[in-house]
Amino acid sequence: MRKSGPAGVRRIPRQRSRPARGAGSARGAAAAGQRRTSLLVTLILGGMTAVPPLSMDMYLPALPEVGRSLGSSAATVQLTLTACLTGLALGQLVIGPMSDRWGRRRPLLAGMVVYVIATALCALAPGSGVLIALRLVQGLAGSAGIVIARAVVRDLYDGNAMARFFSTLMLISGVAPIIAPVVGGQVLRITDWRGVFVVLTLIGAAITFASWRWLGETLPPEQRHGGAALGGTLRTMRGLLADRVFTGYMLTSSFAFAALFAYVAASAFVVQEIYGASPQMFSLLFGINSVGLIGVSQINGKILVGRVSLDKVLAFGLAVITVAATALLLMTSGVFGTVGLVPVASALFVLMSAMGLAMPNTNAQALMRTRHAAGSASALLGTSTFLAGAVASPLVGIAGEDTAVPMAVVQLVCALAAVLSFLLLCRPWQRRETPPPTEVVAEPERRDGAERREGTERREGTERREGAES
Structure with missing residues (x-):
């Protein structure tokens, strides 16, 4: 019997047009396995996709105070937003391919750790130039959350099921732009703009810990690729x-x-x-x-x-x-x-x-x-x-x-x-x-003997789904 590979959530193997004996029940089990994706994993993926709007929108109410505190013009303070947005855009070009080559967990955890460190340093920034540079790093690292979340969904789902899951993620991540400015404004009532980055640091740390603890690898080694x-x-x-x-x-x-x-x-x-x-x-x-x-x-x-x-x-x-x-x-x-x-x-x-x-x-x-x-x-x-x-x-x-x-x-x-x-x-x-x-x-390509392993893959399909809950 073929080993099932690293623990974690995996894609259910495709059911072929000429199924082997018992394939009907296997197909039903596979469908049930897709529907039983852990709520906790869903919340983690939603939190990962919420990192960009939280990083942008929670900071908005603090912009005038940042300018006064650091003695910077409004145009200079706006560059802190541009830097973060640029980092979020460009970082995905690097982290996405890395996750195809080395799996999803390692690039995600590395990116989120750097995000937490950069966000904490933003709270200590002595000037606008340093803050702009740190916001760029924050965006580059924070892009790991959203790009890998989409890749994980692709690992788990296909077709209509994937569209449903993206709608669920939109429910979770869509709340972030609503509450982020409100949370930022409330933070400013009890502290200064640096406190906003402290709160973002705590949120990032919580998402990082949850990803490390409960989100399994979804791309097994045999499905990874990449040359140089x-x-x-x-x-x-x-x-x-x-x-x-x-x-x-x-x-x-x-x-x-x-x-x-x-x-x-x-x-x-x-x-x-x-x-x-x-x-x-x-x-x-x-x-x-x-x-x-x-x-x-x-x-x-x-x-x-x-x-x-x-x-x-x-x-x-x-x-x-x-x-x-x-x-x-x-x-x-x-x-x-x-x-x-x-x-x-x-x-x-x-x-x-x-x-x-x-x-x-x-x-x-x-x-x-x-x-x-x-x-x-x-x-x-x-x-x-x-x-x-x-x-x-x-x-x-x-x-x-x-x-x-x-x-x-x-x-x-x-x-x-x-x-x-x-x-x-x-x-x-x-x-x-x-x-x-x-x-x-x-x-697109199957190794020799793949047809003989097909029945085993069907039986193992549902078991692979349960790795995220262990």
Whole structure:
């Protein structure tokens, strides 16, 4: 009997078209095994994906105080945000391929340990230059959480099941942008801006410990790959980008995220300065939009996935985003005359909620195209989305401070670009539907004797799932 490899969560082997005797019960056991993923592991993966928004948003209320404390201009303090965002984008290009070569646990734990150290040092930074450098390191290391979380999901799931799990992760990680500014503001009531980094250090340490203690390895040695570090990485990424469909989903996800980030970057100014709402009203509207995004993502995962194809749900989500962005542009440009806050806020709510249909399904469909390079694929997805957000965010202020038109224009252009990427590159009408959730794409090459081991693999499939709970 073949050894089952290192302990931890593993993918369930694919059931073949001509199953051996008893394969029906094995298939049912495999499906049940997928559904029994530990709640604790789900929470850990959700915490890993929440690291970037926590690192960015919890710090926002402290920006003015940082400038006063360090004697820096507003522009210099803003660079601390840019540095962190840049690190989060570029770090994934390094850590993702590392996880394909050495497994998921070691790069994750190394990255999170460095994140904790860098965050603690941010609390001790004597000047803005040091703080900017440390925030860059913090972002580079913190990217391990989100890029490896996506790769782990790809190791565990395929097809509709993967889309469901991404919707669950969005429920957990989507709460972070809602509560992070609130937590940061409350921390500032009892201490200074350095206390925010102390809290982030404790959160990072908790996620690191939980990952070390309860998250098993999900990529066994026989499924790892890579030649020379740089050469293997470049070959892998070149192969992924040569896949037209993968690139299409990657661009669709990136443009959709850019539309979302345009909202994040401009919403406070638009709601408070242009429409005269109070900070409390802005916080309420921001929270409502976030709840809409999370709620629709749960409808996607709990109701739509498995009943409607992922591409159809994605197409509907992109259509709603485009219509909402068009309505927003018409309202803010004066086509309908003077329009108050309620119609504008309603259009933003619809646009943000539809992101709950687009984001989980683009990630799932893109990762469906990979087999042994989930880390590299996750890195490309993460880097492209963060870079798209970094490019979109400054564009919303190019026309001055008395109009919301730039935000609406950026969102509409990004929505149209996402639609074109989906239609021209993904071409869903030319492809088969995704495999059922109990099926995982087979390896491209099998060693001699693999067919004889097939029955054993079926029996061991469910047992491998239980490693994360031990």
